[in-house]
Amino acid sequence: MTTSTLLSAPFPTNEACAPARATATDAHLAVADNLLSLLRTTTTEPRPDEQLEALTLAVAADLPVLLWGEPGIGKTAALTQLADSLDLPLTTVIASVHEPSDFSGLPVVGEDPAVQGVPMAPPQWAVELVRAGRGLLFLDELSTATPAVQAALLRVVLERRVGALQLPPGVRIVAAANPRASAADGWELSPPLANRFVHLYWVHDQEVVVRGLGGVWPRAELPRLVPERLPEAVAFSRRAVCGFLAARPTLIHRLPSTETRRGGAWPSPRSWDAALTLLAFGTAASVSRDVLALLVRGGRRCGRLRVSGGQLRRGEQNRRRGCLVLVGYRHLVAVWGVVGEEGSAEEGDGGPSGDEDAQPGGDVAEVEQSGRGDVGPE
Numbered sequence: 001m002t003t004s005t006l007l008s009a010p011f012p013t014n015e016a017c018a019p020a021r022a023t024a025t026d027a028h029l030a031v032a033d034n035l036l037s038l039l040r041t042t043t044t045e046p047r048p049d050e051q052l053e054a055l056t057l058a059v060a061a062d063l064p065v066l067l068w069g070e071p072g073i074g075k076t077a078a079l080t081q082l083a084d085s086l087d088l089p090l091t092t093v094i095a096s097v098h099e100p101s102d103f104s105g106l107p108v109v110g111e112d113p114a115v116q117g118v119p120m121a122p123p124q125w126a127v128e129l130v131r132a133g134r135g136l137l138f139l140d141e142l143s144t145a146t147p148a149v150q151a152a153l154l155r156v157v158l159e160r161r162v163g164a165l166q167l168p169p170g171v172r173i174v175a176a177a178n179p180r181a182s183a184a185d186g187w188e189l190s191p192p193l194a195n196r197f198v199h200l201y202w203v204h205d206q207e208v209v210v211r212g213l214g215g216v217w218p219r220a221e222l223p224r225l226v227p228e229r230l231p232e233a234v235a236f237s238r239r240a241v242c243g244f245l246a247a248r249p250t251l252i253h254r255l256p257s258t259e260t261r262r263g264g265a266w267p268s269p270r271s272w273d274a275a276l277t278l279l280a281f282g283t284a285a286s287v288s289r290d291v292l293a294l295l296v297r298g299g300r301r302c303g304r305l306r307v308s309g310g311q312l313r314r315g316e317q318n319r320r321r322g323c324l325v326l327v328g329y330r331h332l333v334a335v336w337g338v339v340g341e342e343g344s345a346e347e348g349d350g351g352p353s354g355d356e357d358a359q360p361g362g363d364v365a366e367v368e369q370s371g372r373g374d375v376g377p378e
Helices: 003-008 014-040 050-060 075-086 124-132 147-158 206-213 227-247 269-285 289-296
Strands: 043-045 065-068 090-094 134-140 170-177 198-201 216-218 305-308 311-314 323-326 332-335
Touching: 050 065, 050 075, 050 170, 050 198, 050 269, 050 289, 065 075, 075 090, 075 134, 075 170, 090 124, 124 134, 134 147, 147 170, 198 289, 206 216, 227 269, 269 289
Parallel strands: 043 216, 065 170, 065 198, 090 134, 134 170
Antiparallel strands: 305 311, 323 332
8 A cells, every 4th residue: 555545545534423423422321311211210109198198188178288398308299299190280380480470461452452451361381271171280489489479479379360361170279488598589478478378388208208219109199078978077167167266266367477477377267268178178088187287287387286184285396386286076276376395385365465476375275175086077
């Protein structure tokens, strides 16, 4: 072979080698995708989970639910798993990255606005929900939404209206928020928006996390309502709530004095109506008192309370505020205030005079009492 022949032979260029490199890269990525697919393949099993049972009960009752929890605790994953288990299309809307017009609608001027008016056009996600007729609307990062966006969400949460569009009855609403201290540029929730939600504090459960990371998560199931128990469930819930409010009229409406507590659960006629609904659904489904207490006592987690020997005592050491706890058979106990580290909550008149947020003794009222342990009518 001559020197001229060697010089004339073409050297492989980058362009010539690109298809071979691309084929090798695709092969490696395909293997990586297979591994990711195996890691993401999980199953579910029927297993008691009080948090998940409380969430599904509120969803079945068609009440807006707000999940409070630290970042990374699993709120979004729980909603995704809930939608999959209930076979509901999940629509996620990050509230903090939207403008108020994304919820109140954009004005669309027609040919004759003086006669036809100016309708408010809804966003695409709302149109798709209406087209589907059912679904789970997940409003994420609610505590990082500006006050203007929170104001626009008022009609969405309570009236199920987005612009001029009415969401169908088959759409359920669940929101999630981080405490202000752990939220990026967080805001406290406005009192009108906070009072529209059932507040559920979401915490991790060691057994659930360990078994879930092993590939098996608890299955979300709607509560099984017993048709024969519906009339007595309604009668019991009305009797319990009305009896309690007759004994403690100061708790019918009490707006907390601090901004932080106004952004959480606090009593109003609207929240009492939600409590009545939850009590009726829980009674008809024969849920445990702990599940019902998670929902009704509000977003701030308390020590588990029980009735023993006619007195209210703490089962776990935990000092928290703003609780409404249902305990005992036909026994409604409401605690509004602080459960101390040492003693039990004492009966009072809705809190001491002065700052209602101090409340060292709390407020206890017993409406009906019996010896059994489950909540429900006779």
